[in-house]
Amino acid sequence: MEFLGKAIAVTVAELTRSDDGAAVIAYEAYRSLARRNSLVVLRPGKGLAHPALIDWNSLPVRFKEAWIDKYGDPNDQRKEQMEELRYDVDAMAFFAGYQLADGTYLKSAHQSEYVLNATVLNRLVEMAGDQKEVRSRCNMTSRINWEGIYNECEFLRLQYGHTLPKNEARLRDKIRQYKAEGYECLISGKLCNSSAVKITPEAGRQIIALKRSRFPRRTNAQIFEEFNRIAETKGWKPLKSLSSLVQFLSRPEVEVMWKDVEIGEYALNMRTRRQNKTVMPSLRDSIWYGDGTKLNLYYRVLDSSRGGWKLATTSVFEVVDAATECLIGYHISPNENFEAMYEAYRQAIEFSGHLPYELVFDQQGGSKRCDAQDWFSRIATLSRHTAPGNAPSKSIELLFNHFQSQVLFQNVNFTGMNITSRMEKSHVDMEFLLANVDKLPTYQEVCQIYAECRRTWNAMPHSKTKEARMEMYMSQVNDATVVVTEGMKKNLYMVKSNKPVKVTNHGIVIQIRNEKFTYEVVDAAGMPDLNWLHRNLGRGVFVEYDPHDPTADVRLYTKDDYGFKYLCDAKEYTVIHRSMLEQTHEERVFMRQMEWENKVMRVTEWLEKRDLEFEHGVAPEQHGFVTPNIKGVSNKEFEQILEQILTERAAANTKELPDEAAHVYPDSIGKIQKEISNTTMDRASFMSLL
Numbered sequence: 251m252e253f254l255g256k257a258i259a260v261t262v263a264e265l266t267r268s269d270d271g272a273a274v275i276a277y278e279a280y281r282s283l284a285r286r287n288s289l290v291v292l293r294p295g296k297g298l299a300h301p302a303l304i305d306w307n308s309l310p311v312r313f314k315e316a317w318i319d320k321y322g323d324p325n326d327q328r329k330e331q332m333e334e335l336r337y338d339v340d341a342m343a344f345f346a347g348y349q350l351a352d353g354t355y356l357k358s359a360h361q362s363e364y365v366l367n368a369t370v371l372n373r374l375v376e377m378a379g380d381q382k383e384v385r386s387r388c389n390m391t392s393r394i395n396w397e398g399i400y401n402e403c404e405f406l407r408l409q410y411g412h413t414l415p416k417n418e419a420r421l422r423d424k425i426r427q428y429k430a431e432g433y434e435c436l437i438s439g440k441l442c443n444s445s446a447v448k449i450t451p452e453a454g455r456q457i458i459a460l461k462r463s464r465f466p467r468r469t470n471a472q473i474f475e476e477f478n479r480i481a482e483t484k485g486w487k488p489l490k491s492l493s494s495l496v497q498f499l500s501r502p503e504v505e506v507m508w509k510d511v512e513i514g515e516y517a518l519n520m521r522t523r524r525q526n527k528t529v530m531p532s533l534r535d536s537i538w539y540g541d542g543t544k545l546n547l548y549y550r551v552l553d554s555s556r557g558g559w560k561l562a563t564t565s566v567f568e569v570v571d572a573a574t575e576c577l578i579g580y581h582i583s584p585n586e587n588f589e590a591m592y593e594a595y596r597q598a599i600e601f602s603g604h605l606p607y608e609l610v611f612d613q614q615g616g617s618k619r620c621d622a623q624d625w626f627s628r629i630a631t632l633s634r635h636t637a638p639g640n641a642p643s644k645s646i647e648l649l650f651n652h653f654q655s656q657v658l659f660q661n662v663n664f665t666g667m668n669i670t671s672r673m674e675k676s677h678v679d680m681e682f683l684l685a686n687v688d689k690l691p692t693y694q695e696v697c698q699i700y701a702e703c704r705r706t707w708n709a710m711p712h713s714k715t716k717e718a719r720m721e722m723y724m725s726q727v728n729d730a731t732v733v734v735t736e737g738m739k740k741n742l743y744m745v746k747s748n749k750p751v752k753v754t755n756h757g758i759v760i761q762i763r764n765e766k767f768t769y770e771v772v773d774a775a776g777m778p779d780l781n782w783l784h785r786n787l788g789r790g791v792f793v794e795y796d797p798h799d800p801t802a803d804v805r806l807y808t809k810d811d812y813g814f815k816y817l818c819d820a821k822e823y824t825v826i827h828r829s830m831l832e833q834t835h836e837e838r839v840f841m842r843q844m845e846w847e848n849k850v851m852r853v854t855e856w857l858e859k860r861d862l863e864f865e866h867g868v869a870p871e872q873h874g875f876v877t878p879n880i881k882g883v884s885n886k887e888f889e890q891i892l893e894q895i896l897t898e899r900a901a902a903n904t905k906e907l908p909d910e911a912a913h914v915y916p917d918s919i920g921k922i923q924k925e926i927s928n929t930t931m932d933r934a935s936f937m938s939l940l
Contacts, residue, residue, distance in 0.1 A: 251306075251324060252401060258324045259293070259303035260317070274316045275309075283310075335406065341368035344433045350441055363413055364436045370412045371428045371436075374399050378425070396422060440493060449498055453477075453486045461499060461508040470496055530572055530645070533728040537572035538606040538630075539646035540594065542586030542614065546654050548663040549696040550687050559687045563665055566700070567591055569598040570646050572610075575712055576723040577653075577704045578602055582697055588616035588748075589763065592797060595629065596743060605732040609633040621746045624814075629742060656710070657703050663690050743796055746807065746814070750790030755783065757823040758806070760793050767800045768823035769793065778824065778844065780851050791817060849883050853891040856880055 251260050266277040275283075283289050289309070295302035306317070306324055317324075345361040356364070381394045400418045407414070415421045427435045449457065460473045468476065474495050478488040489495055498504060510518040531537050545566040553560040567590040569579035579598025583590045591611070599605065609630040611617055617626070617635065626633035654667045666678040683690070691699060708720040715722060734742065747760050757768035771786075773779040792814065794805040806817040826837040833841075860877065863869035870877050880888070 251321070252303075252398070258306040260306050261301045261303060262295070263301060264321070265304065265313075265317075271320055272316075274320060275313050335369060335373065335410070337365055338369045338372055341365045341433055345437075348434075348437065356437070356441070360438075360441065364433070366410055366412045367414055367436050368428075368433055370403065370406050370410070370414060371425060373406070374403060374421075374425055375429060377402060440497070449489075449494075450486065452484075453481065454498065454504070456480060457495065457498060458504065458507050462511045464511065470499070532573060533730075534571050534573050534576075534723050534726040535602060535604050535606050535728045535731045537608045537610055538578070538595075538598065539570045539572055539649075540567065540591060540609065540611040541646045541650070542567040542590065543650055544665065545582060545696075545700060546658050546665040546667070547661055547696050547700060548665055548683060548690055549693050550690040551693070559690075561683065561687055561690070562693075564693075565590075567594045568646070568650075569594045570649055571602075571723055572645060574719050574723040574726070575649055576708050576719040578723070580704065582700070586614055588619055588622045589797070591617065591622070592625065592745065596798075599629065599734055599742070603734055604728065605734060606630045607632065607728070607731050610636060612636050619748045621748045625745045653703075653707055657707050661699060661703070663696070663699075740796070743798065744794045744805070745797060747793045747795075750792055750809070753783065753786045753789050753791060755787065758791065758793060758820060760795070762795065762797060762800050765800075767795075769804050769820040770823045771806070771818055771820050777847075780847050782818070784851060784855075786817075793820075849887060850891050850894070852880055853883060853888060854895060857892075857895065 251258065251264060262280060265274045266280055267273060280289075284291070290305035290307075291302060293303040306314070309317070342361075342365050345356055345364045348356055350356070377399050378394055396418060400421060403414060403421060404416075406412060407416075415424055424435075457473065457477055460468060460476055471492060474489060474492050477495070480486075481488045499508070506518070506522060509521075513521075542565055545564050548561050548563055550559040551562045552558075564582060564584050565586055566580055566582045567586055568577060570576070571578055578601050579594045579596070581590045581593035581597065583593075595609075607630065609626055609632070611633075613635045616622055623633075651667065654664075658664055659667075663683070664678060708723075709718050711717060712719050712722055751758055751760050757770045759766055759768045761767075771779045771782045773782075789808070792807040792809060794807060796802055801822050803819050803821055806820055807814040808817060809815070824840065826841060827833045860869065864872070883891070
């Protein structure tokens with residue numbers, strides 16, 4: 251009997267001999283089993299020196315029992331052989347203190363591997379020596395029988411897992427090398443490659459420079475060739491193998507010098523810098539996390555191009571209270587933009603009744619817009635971005651993962667989790683979904699399903715307190731946060747336009763949710779303030795409005811280096827019917843009044859301009875020319891407007907005079923009116939009256 255790897259090999263003679271007791275199996279029975287291929291023949295017979303070997307485990311049970319009764323259990327014999335292996339203590343000491351070329355020591359795993367290999371080699375060398383001693387005593391000159399030594403090596407590999415060569419020729423070479431060189435020959439050249447010593451600091455900087463090169467970029471093989479070319483010109487020792495180059499570049503202190511070229515400086519910084527370990531807040535409303543993600547539920551939509559239905563999904567922006575993991579606000583929309591963020595945070599404020607102390611969100615979704623930053627600073631004491639690419643700082647990302655894997659995945663229309671997820675339930679059966687698209691919910695239905703999933707999540711126990719998230723949130727009070735009152739809401743929910751809007755003669759037009767709204771400034775009587783329009787025409791103003799009520803009054807601001815400056819309020823632009831049939835009496839009165847006010851404004855401006863020209867000697871009349879009349883204003887209207895202007899100016903001048911001098915000019919307006927009635931319509935002459 252002998253051991254061949256995992257197999258226990260027995261000879262036919264051992265099975266059929268009866269001179270030392272009853273045979274394990276009769277020879278005729280053996281031949282019958284062999285003809286039926288009931289036995290596994292590990293090696294066919296090749297003469298007296300190479301008898302046939304049968305796998306003991308292929309014997310029928312009754313013959314195994316007979317073998318055990320006669321020879322004993324082969325498994326017990328194998329265990330006895332295993333117990334005979336004793337580890338080489340000297341090898342343990344050698345490898346524990348061995349220092350590699352780069353000054354480092356062997357890892358414990360390598361030490362264990364090499365000690366075991368040395369111990370096995372000691373056994374094999376001893377077996378070879380025993381054979382030589384026996385042959386010497388018998389005056390035999392035949393060679394050593396390596397088959398038994400190789401079989402012993404494989405048996406020990408099976409039992410202990412050594413890493414000596416499996417090839418018989420290479421094993422013999424390793425034994426000869428071990429006898430000549432000792433323990434050091436067992437250390438892998440990959441660990442102590444002497445070429446590492448040849449990489450001097452100057453040569454190392456050259457290698458790093460080649461690795462950092464972007465013009466051109468080189469593979470490791472190309473760097474190896476280029477370095478050896480440079481080394482030849484500079485007198486450096488060339489590298490003998492590509493593995494030595496890779497080993498050098500893989501050193502931590504070297505890799506940090508070139509890795510940023512491959513993955514970017516920021517990614518390298520995120521990989522190498524120390525990460526802070528933080529504790530989540532203990533009270534609600536301390537931190538609100540906001541982030542947009544895909545709404546992981548499919549719904550059906552009509553496919554107009556091919557007919558029938560097709561799969562669709564959308565996005566959702568969620569607001570989460572960090573302390574309780576409670577979902578307190580959300581908004582479903584195709585895109586993650588500021589409008590979605592506004593609606594989600596506004597819903598969270600309405601639900602909470604408090605303003606958050608701190609808002610945390612990423613740098614997407616339009617959060618960099620000036621109107622977004624202004625609004626965030628208004629609703630929270632602190633508002634900040636998370637660090638880009640720093641997943642550990644985004645607790646909401648982990649919460650999304652749990653929400654998807656614990657709640658959303660239960661729906662048949664679940665889209666699956668992130669593509670990088672390895673969990674089986676994170677992926678979906680697209681064949682099934684595509685075959686049942688018509689049975690999936692509509693958009694309105696999927697919104698209701700998602701709302702129910704949020705309620706389910708909030709009703710689930712918190713990961714640490716084991717209390718329902720919603721109950722945990724509602725039972726707490728954070729005295730550091732501001733309570734939202736009804737009086738605050740009007741100012742709180744208003745947002746400024748992202749960009750300035752020009753004041754035009756047809757109103758101030760802004761676009762809210764793809765719909766245009768027009769506003770204008772009015773006076774105390776509620777009529778359009780033409781004087782304000784005249785002074786601000788063409789000016790860029792920021793409009794502050796309530797997105798939920800764009801028809802309400804808005805506020806106008808200008809912006810300079812010091813911030814926003816309030817101008818005035820504005821109302822929705824007055825719209826009248828063009829058709830006389832549909833016009834109301836009030837609309838007609840409004841139109842006539844606006845027409846008259848516009849004419850008054852034109853005459854007033856005309857007079858101011860003429861006054862300026864005469865004052866500085868540039869009037870056409872002062873140079874022999876005539877200024878044209880105002881088109882669209884009749885002589886009668888001009889006279890009426892002029893009388894009105896003069897009356898207003900006289901009244902203003904009277905108010906400015908002292909009380910004792912007021913009686914000196916009681917009839918100035920009448921005289922002026924008399925002169926006007928006796929004057930021809932040369933409008934330049936009116937300037938002498940002003």
